[in-house]
Each structure stands twice: as C-alpha cells, then as structure tokens.
Amino acid sequence: MQKMPKRYYAFFTLPTLIAFVVAFFIPLLLGIYLSFTTFTTVTNSRWAGVSNYVRAFSEDNNFINATIFTVKFAIVSVILINILAFGLALLLTRKMRGENGFRTVFFMPNLIGGIVLGYIWLLIINGILINFGVDITYSATYGFWGLVVLMNWQMVGYMMIIYIAGILAIPTEIIEAAKIDGASGWQTLKNITFPLVMPAITICTFLTLANSFKLFDQNLSLTAGAPGRESSMLALDIFNTFYGRNGYEGIGQAKAVIFFLFVALIVLLQLRFSRKSELES
Amino acid sequence: MKKSIRENIVYILVLFLAILFLSPIFIVFMNSFKGRFFISDTPFALPNAQTFVGLENYTSGIVKTGFLPALGYSLFITIFSVGTIVLFTSMTAWCITRVKSRLSSFIYYLLVFSMIVPFQMVMFTMSKMANILHLDNPIGIIVLYLGFGAGLSVFIFSGFIKTIPREIEEAATIDGCNPIQTFFLIVFPILRPIAITVAILNTMWIWNDYLLPYLTIGSNYKTIPIAVQYLQGGYGSKDMGAMMALLVLAIIPIVIFYLTSQKHIIKGVAAGAVKG
Numbered sequence: 001m002q003k004m005p006k007r008y009y010a011f012f013t014l015p016t017l018i019a020f021v022v023a024f025f026i027p028l029l030l031g032i033y034l035s036f037t038t039f040t041t042v043t044n045s046r047w048a049g050v051s052n053y054v055r056a057f058s059e060d061n062n063f064i065n066a067t068i069f070t071v072k073f074a075i076v077s078v079i080l081i082n083i084l085a086f087g088l089a090l091l092l093t094r095k096m097r098g099e100n101g102f103r104t105v106f107f108m109p110n111l112i113g114g115i116v117l118g119y120i121w122l123l124i125i126n127g128i129l130i131n132f133g134v135d136i137t138y139s140a141t142y143g144f145w146g147l148v149v150l151m152n153w154q155m156v157g158y159m160m161i162i163y164i165a166g167i168l169a170i171p172t173e174i175i176e177a178a179k180i181d182g183a184s185g186w187q188t189l190k191n192i193t194f195p196l197v198m199p200a201i202t203i204c205t206f207l208t209l210a211n212s213f214k215l216f217d218q219n220l221s222l223t224a225g226a227p228g229r230e231s232s233m234l235a236l237d238i239f240n241t242f243y244g245r246n247g248y249e250g251i252g253q254a255k256a257v258i259f260f261l262f263v264a265l266i267v268l269l270q271l272r273f274s275r276k277s278e279l280e281s
Numbered sequence: 282m283k284k285s286i287r288e289n290i291v292y293i294l295v296l297f298l299a300i301l302f303l304s305p306i307f308i309v310f311m312n313s314f315k316g317r318f319f320i321s322d323t324p325f326a327l328p329n330a331q332t333f334v335g336l337e338n339y340t341s342g343i344v345k346t347g348f349l350p351a352l353g354y355s356l357f358i359t360i361f362s363v364g365t366i367v368l369f370t371s372m373t374a375w376c377i378t379r380v381k382s383r384l385s386s387f388i389y390y391l392l393v394f395s396m397i398v399p400f401q402m403v404m405f406t407m408s409k410m411a412n413i414l415h416l417d418n419p420i421g422i423i424v425l426y427l428g429f430g431a432g433l434s435v436f437i438f439s440g441f442i443k444t445i446p447r448e449i450e451e452a453a454t455i456d457g458c459n460p461i462q463t464f465f466l467i468v469f470p471i472l473r474p475i476a477i478t479v480a481i482l483n484t485m486w487i488w489n490d491y492l493l494p495y496l497t498i499g500s501n502y503k504t505i506p507i508a509v510q511y512l513q514g515g516y517g518s519k520d521m522g523a524m525m526a527l528l529v530l531a532i533i534p535i536v537i538f539y540l541t542s543q544k545h546i547i548k549g550v551a552a553g554a555v556k557g
Contacts, residue, residue, distance in 0.1 A: 004380045008460040012376035013388065015369040016431050022414065023428025024395050027406035034406065042409045091295050096288070104543055105299045111539055111546070113489025115506040116531045119513070119524060120305050123312065127324035153305070161551050214399050217491045221510065238401045239492075253405065260402045267397045 035253040040246060052254035062229050063255055066237035073144060073233065074212040077151045081208050082201070084156045089163035090189075103164070106157035114154075118221025121150045125222075136223055143223035143231030150218055155211065159204045166200030167193065198277055206270040213263060234259050306532065313338050313529045317522030334522070339530070342512070342523035348530060351508040355534075358419055358504060359488045362426035366434050366483050367476050369427060374438030375468055376460075379447070389439065395432035400492060403429075408496040417497050425497065426487055434479050437552075441475040442468075478549035481542070485550075488535070505531050 004012075030042060035052055039045035056063050088106060092099050109117070125146045126135045136142045170193065178188045194201075216235035219225070225232035225240065232240065238259060242252035311327060312320045319332040326332070343349060373392075377385040407425065411417045416424050445468075453463045469476075491506040499507050509531055512524055539546060 004376065004460055009376060009380065011461065012372045012464070016373040016427065016435070017388065019369075019424045019428035020392065020395070020431045021428070022410060022416075023407060023425040024398075024403060024431075025391075027403035027410055028395075028398060030406040030410075031403050042406060088295075088298070091291060094288070094291065096292055096295065102295055102299055103547065104539075105302055107543075107547060107550075108536075108539060109302070109305075110550075111485060111489075111535045112532060113491070113506050113535075115489075115491050115509050116528055119509065119528055120309050123320070123324050123521075123525070124305055124308060126321065127308075130322060153302070157302075158550065161547055165551050216401075217489075217506070220491075221513070235399070235401050239404075242405055249405065256399075256401045256404075260399055263399050264397055 031253055032257060034250065035257045038247075038250045040249055048250060052250040053258070055251050056254045056258065059251065062232065062237055062241070063234075065230065066232045066234045069140070069144070069231065070213060070215075070233045073147060073151075073215075074209055076148055077155075077212045078205060078208045080148065081152055081155045081159055082204055084152060085159035085204065086163050086201075088156065088160045089167055090193075092160070093164055093167045103157075103161070106160055108157065109153050110155065110158045112154075114215075114217025115221045117150055117154055118218045121146060121153070122222055125149075137226035140227060140230035143226065146222055147215070147218060147231070147233075150222060151212060151215070154218075155208055159208065162200050162204055162207075163197065166197035170196045199274070202270070202273050202277060206266065206273070210263065210266055210270075213266065234262070309525055309528050309532075313522070313525035315522070315525075317520050320521040320525060338522035338526035341520065342526035342530070345520065345523055346508040346512050346527060347503060348505075348508055348527065351503045351505050352530075352534070354419055354502050355488060355504045358422055358426075358494070359484055361420075362423045362430075362487050363480050363483045365423050365427050366430050367480050370431055370434035370479070371438050371469065371472055371476060372464060373431070374435045375442055375464055375472075377435075378439045378442045379450070389435070392432045392435045395429075396436065400429075404492060404496055407493075411497045417501075419498065419502055422494060422498055425493065426483075429493070430483055430486070434483065437479055437482075438472065438475060441472065445471055475552075477545050478552050481546050481549040484538070 034042065034045055036048060036050065037045035038048045038052075092102055096102075112120075122136065125142070129135050129138070129142065134142070136146055174192055174196075175188060178192055183191070214235060215233055216239070219231070219233045219236045220239075223231040225236055229237065229240065234255075238252055238255045241248050241255055308324060312324055314334065314336075315328045315332040315338075316334045317338070319326075373388075377388050407429075408417075411421060411425060415421060449467055449471075450463055453467045454460075458466065489506060490504075491510065494502075494504045495507050495510075503511060509524075509527055512527055513519060
C-alpha cells in the first residue's frame with residue numbers, strides 16, 4: 001500500500017501523534033526555550049540569555065561534582081557489569097544442569113523497580129556498616145560503591161541474557177574445528193568467542209553506559225545524594241536544582257539541556273561503533 | 282573423570298552465586314517479620330521469639346501508606362497505558378512503514394529521536410502541561426505514557442513490520458478490505474509476538490516508574506513506588522518494619538508476573554535490547 005486516503009492516515013497516526021506532541025514535543029521545545037529564561041512557572045518567563053548555563057557551573061560546584069561522580073560511576077559500572085555478565089554467560093552455556101533456572105534467578109532483580117531496589121540495598125549496606133559504627137551517609141565513597149553493587153545486581157542478569165544469545169549464535173562447527181586443531185580453552189575464547197560476540201559486547205557496553213548515566217531512582221532511594229550532595233548523580237542534581245529552592249528552575253532546565261547533550265553524545269558514539277562493526281563483519 | 286570434577290566445581294560456583302543473588306530479597310522478607318527496632322541493628326539475624334511480630338508490619342505498612350489504593354492505581358495505570366501504547370503505536374508504525382512518503386519518514390525520525398531524550402529534559406514542562414490540560418489524574422497519565430513511550434514502541438513495531446511480506450495485505454485490499462479492516466483483521470494478528478515484546482518492555486517501565494507519576498499525579502494518587510518513597514520521607518522517625526513489609530508487597534506482583542511469563546520476558550527483553 002503505497003498510498004492511503006488522508007482520513008485513514010489520520011486515523012492511524014493521530015492518536016499517537018497528539019499524545020506525542022502534548023507529552024513530549026511541546027514540553028521539549030518549551031524546555032529548551034525556558035533554559036534561556038528566568039521562570040518559576042511556564043507563564044512568567046523572562047529572557048536571560050545564557051546566564052543559566054553560566055550559573056549552572058558558577059553558582060556552586062554541585063553540577064561539576066555530579067558530572068564527575070556520574071562519569072566515574074559509569075566507567076566502573078560498565079566494566080564490572082560486563083565482565084561479570086560475560087563470565088556468567090560463559091558458565092551458563094556449558095550445558096549444565098538447571099541452566100534455565102539459573103538464568104531465571106540472575107535476571108530477576110532487573111524487574112524490580114529502582115526505588116524498591118534502593119531500599120533493599122540500604123538495609124543490607126547499612127546492616128554491614130553498622131558494625132563499623134557508620135552508615136551509608138557517612139561518606140560519598142560508601143554511596144558510590146553501594147550504587148555500584150546495586151547496579152551490578154540489577155544489570156548483570158540482563159546483560160548476561162544478551163551475551164548468552166550472542167554465544168549461542170556461534171556455529172558449533174567453528175568451536176569443534178578449533179578443538180580438533182588443538183586450541184586450548186583460553187585460545188578458543190580469545191580467538192573465536194570474543195571476536196564473534198563483539199556486536200553483543202557493543203550493545204551491552206552502551207546499554208550499561210546509558211543506564212548508568214541516566215540513573216535516578218536508585219540514587220534517590222539509596223543515598224538521596226548524602227552526605228550533603230556529594231553522592232548526587234546528574235539526574236538527581238537536576239531534580240534537586242528544580243525542586244529544591246525557588247528561583248533555580250532556569251538553572252535546572254539549563255542543566256537538563258547539558259545532560260541531554262551528554263546522553264545524545266553517547267548514543268551518537270554507539271551508532272558510529274555499531275555501523276563500523278557492521279561494515280567490518 | 283577429571284572433566285566431571287571440574288563441571289561439579291563450576292556447578293557449585295554458579296549455585297553459590299545464585300543463592301547470593303537471591304539473598305537480598307530473602308533478607309528483606311525475613312526482616313518484614315521482625316519488630317521495627319530490631320531491623321536496622323541486626324538485619325542479618327533470623328527472627329526469634331523476642332523479635333518476631335507476625336504480620337504487624339504488614340498491617341501498619343498497608344495502613345500508613347494506603348498500599349491497597351496504590352496497588353489499584355499501579356495496576357490500572359500500567360494495564361491501560363500498556364494496552365493503549367500497543368494499540369496506537371502498532372497502528373502508527375504500520376501506517377508510516379507502509380505508506381512511503383516524506384511525512385511518514387518525518388514522523389518516524391521524530392519519534393525515534395525522542396528515545397534519546399532523558400526524562401529530566403522535559404519533566405518540568407511536561408508536568409506543567411499535564412496540569413494545564415487536566416491530564417494529572419490516573420486516566421490522563423495514560424496520554425503522557427503514550428506520548429513519552431511512543432518512540433521505542435513505534436521503532437520496535439516498524440522493525441518487525443518491514444519483515445512482513447506485503448502480498449497478504451494487498452490481497453486483503455483487492456478483496457475489498459479498507460485499511461482499518463486490513464490492519465485489525467490481517468496485520469494485527471501477525472504482530473502478536475512483537476506486540477508481546479512491546480507490552481513487556483512498557484510494563485517493566487511503567488510499573489516501576491517513579492518520577493513521572495510523582496510529578497504529575499503524586500500528591501493525589503500514589504502508585505506503589507511513590508508509596509514506598511513516601512514511607513521513607515514522610516515520617517520523622519521512619520518505621521523500618523513497615524518499610525520491609527512494603528518492599529515485600531511491592532516485589533510480590535513482579536515475581537508473579539515474572540514466573541507466569543518469564544519465557545516471553547527474557548525473549549522480549551533480549552529482542553528489545555538488540556533493537557533499542
């Protein structure tokens with residue numbers, strides 16, 4: 001069907017488009033506009049040029065600290081999650097008893113929402129730290145590693161599923177041929193499994209990167225930024241800037257635009273990476 | 282012989298990891314039966330005669346947060362939003378994939394672009410917009426979820442529709458079906474497997490979503506994540522017992538959902554990741 005009468009085209013697309021324009025498109029354009037103004041509601045904005053963007057950095061160090069914290073967190077999480085997930089995927093593709101049951105167990109935390117996850121780990125981490133007379137709000141380092149552990153618990157099973165799909169897609173003949181040629185387990189892993197699951201590694205790396213960068217619920221419930229705002233990640237810092245004090249809405253919106261550019265950059269990098277690996281294969 | 286010893290060691294290692302993975306949930310479950318003052322100090326101790334309080338935490342947690350209405354709102358919002366998203370985005374995806382025009386590709390790229398925009402970018406303006414248009418209630422929020430979720434869902438549906446041969450649809454048109462009949466009688470049944478994927482991805486998102494409902498309907502209608510967060514922030518000295526009970530109550534629906542449709546969930550999530 002190359003053509004469709006206009007009234008049918010409208011019937012199929014308008015419900016989605018109206019909701020999209022109302023819930024996303026107008027708020028997006030309005031949000032970009034408001035980042036250049038001073039406002040407390042959407043109707044009382046006054047043009048302020050780029051001052052919000054300057055003040056996002058100059059007013060206090062919160063935004064810069066949050067950026068550093070987020071980048072560090074993202075790097076550590078991406079590395080740990082992918083190593084653990086890949087390791088588990090290797091263990092669970094050896095035709096072991098109860099493989100499906102194990103997959104079910106490892107994946108389950110991924111379904112539990114961020115707020116609930118945060119409070120589960122708050123109990124456990126504080127339960128350990130109490131033996132040393134402190135709790136998670138004592139230092140941002142505890143908050144950092146708490147978030148890393150939490151994120152691993154949530155994401156490892158998910159990434160494992162993607163790696164398992166990648167490993168199972170390797171033709172068994174190739175592995176068998178390598179065995180016949182006398183390749184050791186490590187050689188097979190390095191020269192066959194790794195290169196052939198490269199697309200899955202790309203997907204998982206960027207998926208964990210994007211999720212780590214955008215983390216909000218877990219951050220709010222586990223540390224709420226404590227002590228002070230030291231363990232605030234970018235999303236939480238933007239939220240606190242918006243709703244913490246009156247008169248900072250414009251700065252919050254400017255921070256949100258910068259945050260959006262960070263995320264867009266990650267996605268663009270991912271597209272380039274996956275295009276490149278598609279061309280090579 | 283040597284091989285089987287190695288396999289057994291691997292098996293025990295994986296089993297140990299699996300138990301480690303489940304232990305946080307078990308610890309919360311165990312603490313939900315302990316008195317509120319025994320939880321923070323000794324979370325790893327089993328309940329004993331002194332600390333066991335039966336279902337007291339559950340009753341106080343349910344009463345304090347209004348858990349039952351929260352469960353109702355969460356179920357209502359999730360079920361109807363997911364249904365609406367699956368219906369309308371599949372219609373849109375089919376239309377703009379089959380009708381090749383400038384408008385179609387403009388709509389497609391606009392929707393796909395929305396996937397990369399983080400929620401913080403629009404949270405303030407969206408909640409104001411919802412307020413002005415009176416979408417700040419459990420029915421109106423369905424419109425917001427449709428609008429914000431359209432990108433990913435249309436993207437996944439379009440990818441699938443491109444792989445379906447057109448001949449079946451063309452035959453239906455020749456037989457006198459109009460586009461609406463063609464879509465609902467012929468195309469929609471074919472979309473079933475991918476519709477399940479879309480439904481699962483959106484269920485996971487909407488059921489667990491905190492910030493969007495908190496900013497738009499949170500003061501009048503608490504969903505489960507809002508109720509949990511409310512318990513933390515709302516009281517001077519927080520009631521750890523009620524919190525543990527509420528965490529267990531929040532996890533139960535997810536576990537039921539997971540165990541009844543885990544095959545679809547794992548497949549759907551893997552498929553969604555590869556495309557998203």
